[in-house]
Amino acid sequence: MDKSLKFYTYLVLILFAIVSIYPLFHVFITSFKQVDEYIENRVFPPAKWVLDNYRVGIEQGHLLSYFWNNAILIPAAMLFYLFVCVAAGFAFGRLRFRLRLPLFLATLFLMIFPQMLLSLQIFQICNKLYLTDTYLGVVLVWTAYFAPFGTYIMATYFSSIPYEIIESARVDGASTWRILTQIATPMALPMLGFLVIIGFQSMWNELPFSLLLLQSMEKRTVTLGIAMIQGQYGIPDPTRAAVIVVASFIPILVFLFFQKYITTGTFAGSLKG
């Protein structure tokens, strides 16, 4: 690459890095600013760094209990989600049955519909099944909505396992269940890690379903909790900023740990179709 092109590339990159990171940076510095100072100084880092906003935000926003709720809800939902995706993904990817393609295409087709389109009716169904305001309801609805994509990923992966491995195990008398748990799933472990990340992101950030299903305040998830805080008036901006930073903590941690997974195109590659 010649010199001038390199220079412009850096320039453009820096520009976009600023555009995409500056609002986040602003929220970060604002969260340490005294409410009075923010009125005068909106742009620069605080003259005096204080933690008051965090104290107020966490206490009045009940953030800790929301985190606790997530800690219960998301692992439970995750286990169920993994089970459904791996089982169905294996069947679609590596077993032969007559309705394989039609059912698989139908599942893919249903993936696109927005949550809001279904929510009104899901709410009524859950009401009839006594699932509103329960975590069981959220787990089932989340899995129903997110599993098709996970299944698609797993099916793609399982279909790349050589047939011979599976056939010879079968002829040796291994049941499908044993092939799945002892041969196929161990081979798919890296993909499972990826599935966990995708599932985690979708569940952690999910709003519409939890907004409608979890009515009582004690049951709110982090995302739902802060979305409700956003709707309240009279909260000073620095406190809001502190709430945002606290809520971002876990997703950013996940990002830092699994950055390689997420950004190297493994992610992009799997969406290639």
Added chain:
Amino acid sequence: MALKKPNSTTQVKLDLDQLMAKNGLKPWKKKSLRAQESRDAYLLITPLMILTFVFILFPMVSNFVYSFTDWRGFGALNWIGFDNFRTMFQDERFWQSIKNTLILLLFIPMGVFIPLCLAALLRGGLKGWKFFRAVIYLPQILGYVILGMIFNLFLRSNGPLNSLLEMVGLQSWALDWLNRPLLALLSLGTVYSVILRIGFGTIYLLAAMGGVDEHLYEAARVDGAGWWTRFWHITLPSIRFNIEFLVVMSVIENVARAFSFIYTFSRGGPGYSTHTLEYSLYTLGFTNGRIGHASAWSVILFFICAAIAIMQIRLMRWNDG
């Protein structure tokens, strides 16, 4: 479609025959093995199928049924024919939400073009790219609810963006980004359909460009083709599918995934000015409780999404050759 077809059936049969012979199994066992495989397959997809049926398929069908009633969540079902649709088509808010959705779609070319340029610039590799990659991608990780809150804070009339503009002497540019109808919609489009697309788009297209045969570039370089010619005649045609895919993804994000972001970014306001069709379903169904009426709107959104889904699946198949 990425789901690979089983190796040609004869091949598999042959393998199985050999394997069975080796293990001293009689051919008639093969049929029962096949039947067993199919039974197991149905068993394994049962959880997914039940969930899909109860929580996705059934709700969709219900939408159609309720759209012909004046159901409000309780009491008996009253059939009112096409009344809901008639009121809907006369409803100014319906047309506005359609118009808003369409205006948001106009931002998509920008949201694809910028990542394309960035990816093209980065194709040659660059020192420090890993850092930029992380930075550009970071917003993606936070989820729409948090992002909506961040950009809401950022664009408020007394927020940092306006302070910055005033500081550099552009007072007249310091507008009330979120509280003037058309401007709020344009802000939404710029942030949601352009800025928030950069991270994923760049990385996705870069990964796609990495798959282009390097020999093509070398041959072109030998022929004396410049950077631009190579981009136009090699890179672009090679990743055409990926660009189309990115466009379809962006359409889906706009039409069917924007609720969470709008909810914290602008709450659909001021007034109805940032309501997309999807967001309207929420206002209509949950704050007004007119489920039958909202179902009619859902039916329209269903057809729009179905059209996009068919487009997407055809695109994927076409790519498969």
